[in-house]
Amino acid sequence: RGLIDRFRSLPMSRGALLAGRTLSDLVRNAFVVVIMLLVGIAVGFRFGDTTVIAALVGFALVLLFAYAFSWVSAVIGLSVHNAEAAQSAGFIWVFPLTFASSAFVPVSSMPGWLQAFAEHQPITVTIDATRALFLGGPVASTLAQSLAWCVGLLAIFVPWCISAYRRSTSS
Secondary structure: OHHHHHHHHOOOOHHHHHHHHHHHHHHHHHHHHHHHHHHHHHOOOOOOOOOHHHHHHHHHHHHHHHHHHHHHHHHHHHHOOOHHHHHHHHHHOHHHHHHOOOOOOOHHHOOHHHHHHHHOOHHHHHHHHHHHHHHOOOOHHHHHHHHHHHHHHHHHHHHHHHHHHHHHHHO
């Protein structure tokens, strides 16, 4: 009991709760990625002309991207007033990015006005980099772009999230 009381008296950073929450999302996402890989292999997916290191970098990239997006979701969750609004707001911004990306069709098959957006948004560059890492092919440009998106999202949304959390707990 004395040890628990000592921990309770320690000051805790406001960011620690948010970091714990987003890290738990990362662990859950890692589990989901492993399940998806196993199901993919069961239905016929095979890594292409690539290396084990490239495949591991691909998994790390997917998890980094998911981690960055979990901070975006945390900001949204702190900005709305109830769980239903958070659920809705969490999907509204992801759907256009997903469907206007190379996830389902090649960007070159999209209307011209959409191609410019689709080629330069975070989901497309991350999907393209991951495909190249898993299947082989040129990866340097899309990997660099994806990493830049991840770092940029984290640089914007981590401080924003901490600020939103401070405002919500001080009211």
